[in-house]
Amino acid sequence: MVITTHDEKIRTARxxxxxxxxxxxxxxKCRSCAVQSCVTVCxxxxxxxxxxxxxxxxxxxxxxxxxxxxxxxxEGAIHWTYPxxxxxxxxxxx
Amino acid sequence: xxxxxxxxxxxxPETVEVDPLTGAIDAGRTLYVLNPADAAALELALRLRSxxxxxxxxxxxxxxxxxxxxxxxxxxxxxxxxxxxDQRTATRPAATSLLLAAALSTEGLPDLILCGARSLAGxxxxxxxxxxxxxxxxxxxxxxxxxxxxxxxxxxxxxxRGARSEGEVTLPAVLAVEAGSAPLRYAGxxxxxxxxxxxIPVRHLPDLGLAPMDxxxxxxTAEAAMPPYPRPRExxxxxxxxxxxxxxxxxxxxxxxxxxxRIIDGSxxxxxxxxxxxxxxxxxxEEPA
Amino acid sequence: xxxxxxxxxxxxxxIIVGAGPxxxxxxxxxxRAGLKVLLIERGEYPGAKNxxxxxxxxxxxxxxxxxxxxxxxxxERHVCRRDLVLMSPTTAVSLDFRSAAPGYVAPPYNAFTIxxxxxxxxxxxxxxxxxxxxxxxxxxxxxxxxxxxxVGVKVRRDEGxxxxxxxxxxxxxxxxxxxxxxxxxELETHELALGVKEVIGLDEAVIxxxxxxxxxxGMALEYxxxxxxxxxxxxxxxxxxxxxxLGVIAQLxxxxxxxxxxxxxxxxxxAHPAVAPLVRGGTLREYSxxxxxxxxxxxxxxxxxxxxxxxxxxxxxxxxxxxYIEGINYAMQSGLAAAEVAIDACRRRDFSRSVLRLxxxxxRRRNVLTDFQAYRHxxxxxxxxxxxxxxxxxxxxxxxxxxxxxxxxxxxxxxxYWRSLRKVGGKPSHVLRDLYQVTRAYLW
Numbered sequence: 001m002v003i004t005t006h007d008e009k010i011r012t013a014r015x016x017x018x019x020x021x022x023x024x025x026x027x028x029k030c031r032s033c034a035v036q037s038c039v040t041v042c043x044x045x046x047x048x049x050x051x052x053x054x055x056x057x058x059x060x061x062x063x064x065x066x067x068x069x070x071x072x073x074x075e076g077a078i079h080w081t082y083p084x085x086x087x088x089x090x091x092x093x094x
Numbered sequence: 095x096x097x098x099x100x101x102x103x104x105x106x107p108e109t110v111e112v113d114p115l116t117g118a119i120d121a122g123r124t125l126y127v128l129n130p131a132d133a134a135a136l137e138l139a140l141r142l143r144s145x146x147x148x149x150x151x152x153x154x155x156x157x158x159x160x161x162x163x164x165x166x167x168x169x170x171x172x173x174x175x176x177x178x179x180d181q182r183t184a185t186r187p188a189a190t191s192l193l194l195a196a197a198l199s200t201e202g203l204p205d206l207i208l209c210g211a212r213s214l215a216g217x218x219x220x221x222x223x224x225x226x227x228x229x230x231x232x233x234x235x236x237x238x239x240x241x242x243x244x245x246x247x248x249x250x251x252x253x254x255r256g257a258r259s260e261g262e263v264t265l266p267a268v269l270a271v272e273a274g275s276a277p278l279r280y281a282g283x284x285x286x287x288x289x290x291x292x293x294i295p296v297r298h299l300p301d302l303g304l305a306p307m308d309x310x311x312x313x314x315t316a317e318a319a320m321p322p323y324p325r326p327r328e329x330x331x332x333x334x335x336x337x338x339x340x341x342x343x344x345x346x347x348x349x350x351x352x353x354x355x356r357i358i359d360g361s362x363x364x365x366x367x368x369x370x371x372x373x374x375x376x377x378x379x380e381e382p383a
Numbered sequence: 384x385x386x387x388x389x390x391x392x393x394x395x396x397x398i399i400v401g402a403g404p405x406x407x408x409x410x411x412x413x414x415r416a417g418l419k420v421l422l423i424e425r426g427e428y429p430g431a432k433n434x435x436x437x438x439x440x441x442x443x444x445x446x447x448x449x450x451x452x453x454x455x456x457x458x459e460r461h462v463c464r465r466d467l468v469l470m471s472p473t474t475a476v477s478l479d480f481r482s483a484a485p486g487y488v489a490p491p492y493n494a495f496t497i498x499x500x501x502x503x504x505x506x507x508x509x510x511x512x513x514x515x516x517x518x519x520x521x522x523x524x525x526x527x528x529x530x531x532x533x534v535g536v537k538v539r540r541d542e543g544x545x546x547x548x549x550x551x552x553x554x555x556x557x558x559x560x561x562x563x564x565x566x567x568x569e570l571e572t573h574e575l576a577l578g579v580k581e582v583i584g585l586d587e588a589v590i591x592x593x594x595x596x597x598x599x600x601g602m603a604l605e606y607x608x609x610x611x612x613x614x615x616x617x618x619x620x621x622x623x624x625x626x627x628x629l630g631v632i633a634q635l636x637x638x639x640x641x642x643x644x645x646x647x648x649x650x651x652x653x654a655h656p657a658v659a660p661l662v663r664g665g666t667l668r669e670y671s672x673x674x675x676x677x678x679x680x681x682x683x684x685x686x687x688x689x690x691x692x693x694x695x696x697x698x699x700x701x702x703x704x705x706x707y708i709e710g711i712n713y714a715m716q717s718g719l720a721a722a723e724v725a726i727d728a729c730r731r732r733d734f735s736r737s738v739l740r741l742x743x744x745x746x747r748r749r750n751v752l753t754d755f756q757a758y759r760h761x762x763x764x765x766x767x768x769x770x771x772x773x774x775x776x777x778x779x780x781x782x783x784x785x786x787x788x789x790x791x792x793x794x795x796x797x798x799x800y801w802r803s804l805r806k807v808g809g810k811p812s813h814v815l816r817d818l819y820q821v822t823r824a825y826l827w
């Protein structure tokens with residue numbers, strides 16, 4: 001069996017990090033959000049719920065899949081775009 | 095002011111994957127990038143370009159290395175040149191610097207040459223110094239920033255432990271720029287499209303008046319690799335003659351003391367002699383026969 | 384700098400956004416027709432952002448463009464074995480298909496496993512070789528409008544406006560352009576599935592032995608049931624030359640509902656007794672994730688407006704029916720259909736919707752809309768509660784009972800299945816209803 005930790009998974013993709021974030025989360029809206037679905041669905045585990053009820057987000061290792069954007073459609077706390085051309089994730093074998 | 099920038103196309107270290115069993119590099123997973131220090135050099139060159147000035151980018155490398163020259167054109171370099179010998183598979187600093195010197199000489203020497211201080215790949219940082227030596231120019235390494243005025247470059251260099259030094263050098267000169275000193279600008283659409291279409295000129299050895307033999311430098315070959323021997327470490331013993339509280343203080347400071355240095359003054363010749371004498375004292379120079 | 388080399392004054396006949404299978408196919412065809420084509424890709428190279436399983440069923444489509452294309456393209460293995468596997472936590476029941484009929488083991492091949500970053504890069508290079516202008520590392524942010532007509536795109540770079548007579552949006556499942564043009568509504572989470580995938584390196588000889596393959600033969604396994612626990616979805620495992628591609632596909636709304644992390648499902652899948660021996664000894668090479676438009680017919684947007692058409696995943700052209708899980712071939716077909724219409728429009732110098740509506744006919748001719756219409760009931764059936772959980776469980780339980788020899792009296796099949804159905808909590812009335820659904824969705 002080939003069990004891998006999340007860190008091992010993330011390390012296999014190559015990220016060229018843009019200095020400006022392509023996803024911005026409005027933490028205020030997260031505080032009043034009961035479901036925080038972004039935390040569940042993000043395949044890169046980039047959303048971390050904080051004790052004060054808001055959500056910490058790290059854009060640097062994003063797969064740019066858009067799952068967080070669609071699950072947050074009603075709440076509208078996620079401002080989502082693609083990174084600048086040439087930046088972000090690069091897959092080599094997928 | 096004509097500025098030449100030397101660029102290199104390197105495997106992105108993040109993408110170099112080595113098979114733990116065979117030690118082979120997985121070429122299929124390697125991506126190539128412009129050496130970060132070279133990118134900083136290119137950005138500084140573009141910032142310093144005067145209205146009538148030019149920036150020319152040069153690289154030594156195979157067809158694939160063209161991409162770094164297209165990147166340079168896209169952000170505004172005026173001209174580019176690639177140099178290569180098709181049978182070649184790699185270059186060492188001695189050959190690279192010779193090719194760079196020959197290429198820059200045949201194309202008309204610039205007033206200033208900027209290089210990245212060291213490559214991510216080998217990282218020996220020898221190319222700028224060797225290039226300067228071949229041209230008979232001064233070299234300044236580890237440059238963080240510089241300004242040009244009246245045919246001189248005023249620079250800030252990085253020294254060990256966060257120290258900085260400032261100085262001046264008369265042009266023409268070779269400046270080796272540290273990575274991260276200036277982030278390379280993002281190309282505009284017209285520049286990017288023009289760069290994509292550009293013909294990249296290439297020069298081969300005969301164009302530079304060189305033969306393959308000229309690049310056959312004697313090289314060091316590794317015969318064996320050994321794990322490091324741990325050096326015997328001196329254990330700090332407080333001076334038994336001191337008062338107890340002083341000994342306690344000495345122990346608590348873990349014996350950290352400023353490393354002693356000697357600063358010598360004098361003319362360049364005297365300074366050179368002093369350095370040679372110092373090296374001789376420490377057995378780092380062969381005794382003249 | 385000549386005026387021609389200057390992006391500001393330059394205009395193109397066709398601007399294609401996204402160099403995936405749809406975009407590159409469109410670019411290839413348009414360029415061959417002599418049009419001036421701009422193909423824009425946001426990745427460092429075409430394929431850099433693209434993820435699929437991937438089995439490519441569009442061999443015949445590419446063959447029509449580039450005869451014997453598989454001889455020069457980076458393909459992994461031609462698929463001659465397919466397994467459809469129903470799983471419970473302990474058991475797997477599979478339908479195993481293997482064929483040496485024409486197309487399965489000899490050219491022209493029916494299907495190949497591929498790795499998208501390699502295949503897409505090659506395919507875009509074919510478009511480039513035909514004369515298309517490929518611009519990488521460039522993201523398109525918006526459309527340029529003249530009144531109600533699309534007249535170009537705006538990229539996120541200085542002086543980033545570029546004009547073209549027709550824009551073909553092939554910008555993927557999360558298509559900003561289709562939304563900005565008002566052609567696509569906001570998608571809902573039950574229409575999307577999240578795929579998480581791993582490429583696991585494995586020795587070539589081990590792959591052949593483990594999957595009973597000769598030479599370059601390949602196998603595709605698709606799983607339904609306990610692999611995704613109670614989350615709606617499925618899983619796949621494909622053989623490449625020296626690696627396996629495997630992953631879990633989970634309906635987005637269902638992930639939210641059950642609070643399941645996608646990568647945890649992937650680990651569960653790899654640990655299943657029917658999967659673990661297949662991946663044993665491998666090493667992780669790459670992890671990736673991507674959204675899949677799964678709702679088929681129901682999520683297809685308006686496909687054109689003045690000066691613009693939508694193709695590929697951006698148009699929802701991914702057929703997910705359980706039997707067929709195909710996207711790349713439909714992406715290509717739709718790209719080609721859009722290209723045919725663009726070529727026609729350029730000839731007529733008319734880019735209004737009255738000409739671009741021919742795109743629908745072209746899509747029918749290329750069997751895109753027809754297939755999606757025919758299987759329009761399948762996606763909701765596949766994502767139904769009982770198909771996802773009950774029937775795989777039933778198949779597993781019944782098979783366990785069927786094959787267990789313990790000295791007790793043997794049961795005949797009908798009572799055996801009846802008892803199994805009762806055990807997993809199914810009702811005969813549901814089975815009848817589902818039979819009707821199957822009939823409607825699949826049979827005729």
